[in-house]
Amino acid sequence: MLMLAAWLVLSGVGVMLAAIDVLVRRLPTPLIARTAVVVLTLLSTAACVTDDPRLVLDALIAGAAVASGYGLLSLTSRGGIGMGDVRLAGLLGLGLGTIGWPAVLLGAMLPYVLAVPQALLHLSERHSRGPGRLAFGPYLVGGALLTRFLLAP
Structure with a gap:
């Protein structure tokens, strides 16, 4: 039930962040950070209830791995991927890490x-309207x- 709650938070805030990004081309760090705290709290509680500390550990490692990969892409892409995208990818990596490593890679x-x-x-269209x-x-x-939806049990 707590895992479902974590995914519901990720889904709801994710849709909101997607809309914000489309409208203003920015992903607000405070919203991403607060969502990460909520998701980590839910995952930590789920790990305690199920007596499975690996759940939160896998989520943390996956979030860090995805954020690191996108961070490297951000450094090498000359502005193609912003730091907001890096933070959002790390946040989503937390959730994907609870499903498994194939989900992290696919996600x-x-x-x-x-x-x-x-x-x-x-x-x-770039040639007609500019960059x-x-x-x-x-x-x-x-x-x-x-x-x-494709890989979760």
Whole structure:
């Protein structure tokens, strides 16, 4: 039940963050940080109730791994991925880590597949309207939620 609550929080806040990213091309750090605290509290409580400390440990390692991977991409992509995307990816990695490592891998890669049509449209329109940025938050959230529905037991 607590795992469901954690995913409901991630889903609700994730949709809100995706909308914010589309509208203003920013992902607010305070909202991401507060959500991480709530999710970690729920996961820690679930780990205590089920006597399974590995649950929260896997979530923390997965969140750190996904955030680190996206952090490296942010450093090398010349502004293609912002630090808000890195923080959001780490937050979503917490939830994906509770499902398993295949989910973490799929959830980290699926946003790129989901973003391909928009990216191609963006590239074709760039010449007529000038440079712009692609909001990646919705694809991060969509990839994590799709992974959850595909791989969770």
